[in-house]
Structures are given as C-alpha cells and as structure tokens.
Amino acid sequence: MTxxxxxxxxxxxxxxxxxxGDWGNVLVLKQRLKWYGxxxxxxxxxxxxxxxxxxxxxxxxxxxxxGQVVIQQDLQQLAPTLQGLAEDGLPMLVICGLYQLxxxxxxxxxxxxxxxxxxxxxxxxxxxxRLIGNVLSVSEEFGEIHGYENHxxxxxxxxxxxxxxxxxxxEGNNTKDSTEGARYKNVVASYLHxxxxxxxxxxxxxLIEKAAIRKFGSFSPVPxxxxxxxxxxxxxxxxxxxxGQRPR
Amino acid sequence: xxxxxxLVGKLVRSASKLRGGGSALPGLVVEKIDPDFIRRTLADxxxxxxxxxxxxxxxTTTKMVVELLESQGLKVFTNRTGSNFTRGVAAALLGEVxxxxxxxxxxxxxxxxxxxxxxxxxxxxPRYSLLLNxxxxxxxxxxxxxxxxxxxxxxxxxxxxxxxxxxxxxxVAGIADSLNGQRAxxxxxxxxxxxxxxxxxxxxxxxxxxxxxxxxADVVLERVSETDADFLVDGQVRTTGLKLRGVYNIFNAAAxxxxxxxxxxxxxxxxxxxxxxxxxxxxxxxxxxxTVNGQPLELVLVKNPSGFRLGLKSFAAxxxxxxxxxxxNYADGRDMSWLWDVDFESLAEGGVDVxxxxxxxxxxxxxxxxxxxxxTIEPDITDGLKRFIKDSPGVPMRIFCTYTAMLAVRxxxxxxxxxxxxx
Numbered sequence: 236m237t238x239x240x241x242x243x244x245x246x247x248x249x250x251x252x253x254x255x256g257d258w259g260n261v262l263v264l265k266q267r268l269k270w271y272g273x274x275x276x277x278x279x280x281x282x283x284x285x286x287x288x289x290x291x292x293x294x295x296x297x298x299x300x301x302g303q304v305v306i307q308q309d310l311q312q313l314a315p316t317l318q319g320l321a322e323d324g325l326p327m328l329v330i331c332g333l334y335q336l337x338x339x340x341x342x343x344x345x346x347x348x349x350x351x352x353x354x355x356x357x358x359x360x361x362x363x364x365r366l367i368g369n370v371l372s373v374s375e376e377f378g379e380i381h382g383y384e385n386h387x388x389x390x391x392x393x394x395x396x397x398x399x400x401x402x403x404x405x406e407g408n409n410t411k412d413s414t415e416g417a418r419y420k421n422v423v424a425s426y427l428h429x430x431x432x433x434x435x436x437x438x439x440x441x442l443i444e445k446a447a448i449r450k451f452g453s454f455s456p457v458p459x460x461x462x463x464x465x466x467x468x469x470x471x472x473x474x475x476x477x478x479g480q481r482p483r
Numbered sequence: 484x485x486x487x488x489x490l491v492g493k494l495v496r497s498a499s500k501l502r503g504g505g506s507a508l509p510g511l512v513v514e515k516i517d518p519d520f521i522r523r524t525l526a527d528x529x530x531x532x533x534x535x536x537x538x539x540x541x542x543t544t545t546k547m548v549v550e551l552l553e554s555q556g557l558k559v560f561t562n563r564t565g566s567n568f569t570r571g572v573a574a575a576l577l578g579e580v581x582x583x584x585x586x587x588x589x590x591x592x593x594x595x596x597x598x599x600x601x602x603x604x605x606x607x608x609p610r611y612s613l614l615l616n617x618x619x620x621x622x623x624x625x626x627x628x629x630x631x632x633x634x635x636x637x638x639x640x641x642x643x644x645x646x647x648x649x650x651x652x653x654x655v656a657g658i659a660d661s662l663n664g665q666r667a668x669x670x671x672x673x674x675x676x677x678x679x680x681x682x683x684x685x686x687x688x689x690x691x692x693x694x695x696x697x698x699x700a701d702v703v704l705e706r707v708s709e710t711d712a713d714f715l716v717d718g719q720v721r722t723t724g725l726k727l728r729g730v731y732n733i734f735n736a737a738a739x740x741x742x743x744x745x746x747x748x749x750x751x752x753x754x755x756x757x758x759x760x761x762x763x764x765x766x767x768x769x770x771x772x773x774t775v776n777g778q779p780l781e782l783v784l785v786k787n788p789s790g791f792r793l794g795l796k797s798f799a800a801x802x803x804x805x806x807x808x809x810x811x812n813y814a815d816g817r818d819m820s821w822l823w824d825v826d827f828e829s830l831a832e833g834g835v836d837v838x839x840x841x842x843x844x845x846x847x848x849x850x851x852x853x854x855x856x857x858x859t860i861e862p863d864i865t866d867g868l869k870r871f872i873k874d875s876p877g878v879p880m881r882i883f884c885t886y887t888a889m890l891a892v893r894x895x896x897x898x899x900x901x902x903x904x905x906x
Contacts, residue, residue, distance in 0.1 A: 254619065254628075259823025259849075266852050299627045369817060383818045430823045433848050463851075470851055474844035477862070478819075481811060481841070 241274045242446050245287060247295035248306050249279050252332050255385065257296025259430030260328060263439050264292060270464055271443065272457030282309035286316055290325070291446040293317070297331025297386075297428055303341070307349055310336060314352035321354045326421040326445040328438070330431060334416070334424040335359040335388050344387070355417050355424060356395025359388040362410070368483040370405030370427055372415040377437040380415070381478045382427025390426075392417055399425055404483060421445045434475050436468065488517030489584055492577040511570045521573050522607050524580055530557070530590035532607055533746055536600045536638055537615025537655070538631060539790055540735040543727070543766045544615060545594040547739035552590065554759030555747045560588040569603055590746065597634045604641035612642040613742040615735065617654040618787045619821065628654065636661050647742045650700050651677060659698075670741040671700035672734065673715070676707065679730060679796065680789070702741040707733050709799075714740060716753070724761050728772070729783070729797040731790060736760055775872055775900045780880040784889055786816070788824035794883060795825070800833050804875035807850075808840040808864055808888035815885040819845045827853040834858060836874055839867030840888045864891040872899070 246253075246261050261277060268275040278287050282305065298306075321327060334355075335341045341349040344361035351359075365387045372380045380400050389409035392398060398408070399416025407415030407426060416425035423438055425431055432439040447454040458464060525532050535545045549559045562575040572593055580586050595603055614635045619628050632654040639646045639658050642665050649655040650671035659667045672680060705713040711724045712733045727733060740760065744751060765772075773780045783798070785791040811817050819842050827850055834856035838847045843862040850857050858874070861867035871880065884892055896902050 253824075255818065256820030256823035259820065259852075262823065262852055299629050301629055383820060385818065428820045429818070430820050433823070433852065434845075467848075467851055470844055470848040473860075474842075474848045477842065477844050481817065 240272065240451075241276055242268050242291045242443070242450065243276045243278060243287070243289055244268075244292045244294060245290045246277065246279050247293060247329075247333060248281055248298070248302075248310075249296070250281050251302035251305050252296045252298035254296070254298050254302070255331075255383075255428040256430040257294070257330060257428065260294050260296070260330070260432045260439075263430070263432040263436070264294065264442065267436070267439055268443060270458065270460045270467075272459055273443075273447070282306050286313065290320070291450055292442055293320070293325065293327040293329075295327070295329040295333030295337075297333070299332075300343070303332050303336060303349060307336070310352060311350065317352060318354055321420055321422050324421050324445065324449055326442040326449070327423070328431070328442060329422065329424045330428055331386055331426055334426065335386075335390065337422070337424060338390065338417075341388055354422060355419055356393035357390055357417055358393075359390045362387050362389045364410070366406040366410070366426075368405055369478065369481050370407065370415065370429075371403045371479055372400035372405070372407060372427075373403055374400035376418070377435065377441070379475065379479070380425075380427065380431075380438070381434045381475050382425070382429035382431050384426045385428070386426055390417075395419070399423060421449075429478075434471055434478060436471050488520060489577065489580060489582055492517075492520075492573070493582075511573075520584075521569065521576060524576055524584055524586050525591050525607055528560075528586065528588060528590055530746065531610030531643075532591045532593060533611040533613070533742070534593050534595050534600060534604070534609040534638060534642075535613045535615070535742070536595050536597050536635060537613075537649075538597065538618045538628075539786060540615050540731060540738075541594045541596075543732055544613070544735040544739050544742075545592060546766045547727075547736060547760065547763050548592050548613070548742050550759050550763050551739055551743035551756055552592065552746060554755040555743070555752060557589045557747075558587065560586055560591040562593050569599060569606070572603070595638075597631055597638070600638050601634050604638050608641050608643050609638070610642070610644045611647070611742065611746055612638050612645075613647045613738060614639060614649065614655050614658060615738055616649055616652045618789050632658070639665065645745050647701075647738065647745055649738065650698050651680060656698070667698075668741055668745050669698045669700040670702045670737045671698075671704070672737075673703055673705045676704060679707075680734060680793065700741070701744060702737045704734055704737040709797075712736070714757075716740065716744075721753075721757055723757050726762065726764055728765065728781070729794060731793045731797070732765070736763075773896060773900055773902060775880065775896065776876070778875070778877065778879050780882065780896070780900075782889060782892065783881060783883045785883050785885060788821045791822075791825040791883065795827070795829050798881060800829050802879065803833070804836045804871065804878045804880045805830060805833065806837040806839065806867065806871045806880070806882040806884075807835055807846055808867065808882060808884040808892060809838075809842045809846045810840045810885050810888040810891075811842050812887040815887050822846060822849045825849075827855050831855045837861060837867045837871040839864050839871075840885065843867075864888060865895050868892060868895050 265275040336351045337355045338351045338357040341359040367385045370384050396417040396419045398414035402413040444454040549561045552559050562572050617631050645666045647668045650669040703715040707730050783794045837859045847860050
C-alpha cells in the first residue's frame, strides 16, 4: 500500500472572490506541494455548495464590494465550520475581501454593516480614499513581504490578533498605524494580493508545513525536484528585488 | 478670437512636430486660450459625434468604425494618434480645421478613455456611443471594475440617440437598465463561442458559465478562424476574410459593424461594408505583423488576463519563437497580479525564448509555476530583443508585450526594420 500524501486545498468563493490573481496563491501551493513530493488536490467552494470533508488548507481571495455582498449570507452559514477549523489549527490564507470578512464586521462608507465571521479579532471601516500601490512590509516570522494593495476598507486589529507585518512602503491595514495583515493560530490574513505567495514563498511553505503536520504528524518533504526548487527560489528572490524597487 | 486661437494652435502644432514632441501639447494650448474650441467645431457636423469607449480594444475598433463608415461614402474625422484625452481631440482637430474653424466632415468618431469620456460628454453630447467591455486592466486606476462600469454608464446616459452595447459582458449589457430614453443596440457572440471569451467573473476557466443571451443582437459573431469569420446580420451569415488577427479583434469587428450599421441606418451598402472590414489593417501595435531578417514578427499587446488568454488562444504556439515583455509603468498598470490569472500551459511545449521588461522576473516566476521553460531572462528590452532576434534564425517570431514594453520594442525594431508609423 502506498503512503497517503494527499493535501486538499480549498479555494473559497473563487467566482466572487478572485478579482486579482488569487488563483496564483492556490497554484503556488499546488505546485510546491508537488515539488515536495505531496499530492495536491484542489477543490472550490462557491455559495450554495456542500462544504467538502478532509480539507487541509483554505485559501480565500479578494472581490469587489458587490462580490462581498453576494457571498455574505452563505459565509454566515459557513461560519461555525470555518471557526472550528481555524481553532483546530487548519492553515488558512485570506486576502483582502475575505480578510475583512474574517473579522467582526465591515462597516461600509455609507454606514451599512456587513457582518464578518469573527475568526479574527478586528474590524474594518470603509474609508473615503482607496489605498492602491506596491507594498513592502517586514514580518518577524516571514521576513520581507512584497505585494500590492487595492482597498478602501481600513482594518483595525484588536488585542486577540497580531499584525502579520510592519509597513515600510505603502499603507497596509489602515492609514493610522503601520501594521499590515493579521496572524492568528495558523491563519495568515493580508491585504496584499500581488499575488502574495509567488513572491513570498516563506508564507506558502508555512501553510504547507502546518497542513502536513496537522494531517500526518510531520512535514517530510521528498524533494524530487531539487533543481526546480533551486530555480524557483532564485526567481522569487529576483522578482522580490525588482518589486521592492518599483514606485508605490 | 477663434481664428486667432486656431492659428496659434496650428503654429504650436507645427513647432511641436519639428521638435518631435507629443501630440497633445497643441491641444493643451488651444484648451487654455479657447476652451470652447472643440464643442464649437464639432457642433455643426451633420451626423454629430460618435464615441467609442471601454477598457480594451478602443483603438482598433475606432479604426474599424472609421473605415466602415468611409466605405459608406461618409467623411469621417477621428483622433487617430491614440491620444484619446480631450486635448488629444483638440490637437487632432487643429490638423483638420481650416482657419475659420470649419471641419469638413460628416461625423466625428472619437476614441475616448473611459475616465476622460465622462468629462468630454459633459462638454459635447455624443449622438451615438459604443461601449465595448469592462476588463480589469485598469484596477490600479479605478479600484474596482464596478466603478469603471459606472463611468461607461454616464457616457451612455449622455448619449442623445443610440447606445451600442456588448451583450456578452454582463457589466456592459447591464448598462441598458440605466438608460433614460436612448435606444440600445447589441452585438454578441454565438453560444458556441462564449467560453472562448471569458469575462472577469469567469476567470476560473472550468467554471465558466455561459450567459444565456436574452437580447436580440444586431450583429452576432458566429465563427472565428485564423483567416476569416462568420457574422450573422439581418438573418444572414456573411463569411469575411480578415487581415486582423486575434479573436478579440474579430469580436470587436462585430462591435464596429453594429456601430456602423446603427450610424448609417437606412441605405446601407452591406457589400461595401464587409469589403471594407476585410481590408482593415491592425492598428498601431495591435497584432501588427512586421518583417525582421526575412522572418515575420508579430507584436501582440497584452494588458489584462482576458486579453492575454485570448492572445495565447488566437495564435498557434507551434513553429514560433516567443518573447514576452512585461513593464509595470503607469500606462501598463503597476499591479502585476493579473499575470496569475493567465493560463500559460499552451507555451509549455515550445517554451519561451526571452522574457524581458521591468517585471521580467515576475513573468519568469509565473511561467515556472506553469512548468513553461524559459531560455533567457533579460529585463532590458533592447538587449532582450537583440538576443531574441539573434536566437531565432529562420523562425517566425511573436512578442507578447504590455503597452510601454510595446513602445520600447517598436522603437528598437524601427532601427532594424521598417515599422508603420501612425502620424
């Protein structure tokens, strides 16, 4: 009998919440898992679907404000499931729109309250400026994080979560403090699309490692493609260096 | 006053041409000294003003509309230089008007950038407008594509007679609901082609859901091949050979046909219309074919995931050397994440010869994750292009490039080969 090495990646709401390359994050996880000798399985969850069993990593992306409105009711129904998985240490990556909805609420600029699912102790307020541009931030856990932000919501973290990183260029969570993103258990949340994982493979590897440990008890890469991984790490580093020099 | 400002404008125009300067400066000067110049000059045209807008394909579509209307015997004024802001229109007008400010034309067909069109239509209400699409290559300008939709909506609402809409783009088709009395006319695709043109909501390929067409379309693109296409018009299928390449251009041909038919109305010479369409050459940098070292070289402009996907689908990868040049300057869009919504697997077999541009490494990284081999990474476009041509002896070449990368490639190519220059 061959050893089970499958890891199931679930992309949340790809139809409404995939406006800017969020698929790239899924693809990066999928390919890196393959190169580490695991068998990635990618599934999608859209509003109204049955939530699949045995999920190992969850990825959620950004959408337009109108997309958030479309999914909000379905997301509320899903809330207990996602809360349970987050508490259980399931690795999750949520970007932009879904990052906002993983908090307590998103109060729009017009004053409407879109409830979140409260996995992250934070709240988001619609602002009158849109924060758009290249971002460079620094995280103790992951080093430099490069990406691109495009949001009007301003997020304020509560004591129950830590920021993902500190901003060096750009705005991040809001225009008041210099934090970017949020960290809780194995949940990584960020405003950076860009896409986040291609240029920040340390975060991809964190999610993969946590998923493997949660499922199999250990992370045991079988690097069948050392050459691929070496080339990849060189390309990521060069892409990061170039991105870091670009104007806001 | 008007003769004076026109004279000054014409002088600045000649001076800036001598200097090799930009096309908009004379327009800027006239705007300053004679703000009513554009409105006054366009007001007397017998068929008024027709505006073409949308996020993608404006330049080629405008060129098609002009040539289609000319086939019907109309004299058409247009802003050919691609400077599609108000001052670009003023600059183009300066070249055409006589010193008394009279423009000898039946109609003005203007390509307008969606954000600038909003200001333009406040100044001059178009009689007709053609709204092509809302794709996401401008997100770093507008934040959300829903915002872009609202810009197009205000063009539609300012139009006095007829708005021609893309039935297959849900955001554009939805503009019909906001009209206040204008007539809506549609162009569309046959159901068999809808999956070929994914819109931004259907970017995750396998889940693409074809929208059921509910509106009757004036022109329907029924079939596309590399050399010709079928259009359904007045209940009849017309097969037309095309010099334009790329399926997106051919869908825009359906848009141009519907627009020209709307403007001409009765007494349309349909044979002349399709003959003109067959002869339309690609616009500046949009699927141009050049010759370098005796080999064909194609430039394919890519600005967003839908466009890049269609570009890859439109041209067989087999038998070509491939270069990709990606810049992230303001005119290209600074955000690179859209590259992750393009599927590059069709290039895996032949690989990519040269990846170039400011964001060459982002592109190379993207290709690596699709298992596409890359031979050379050279961010400098001049060096990358030289290498590409040197390494492709006896092989046709194709370059996918963002807007400013295309300008750089053209500049370098003009040193090697004859490149068509749009005046």
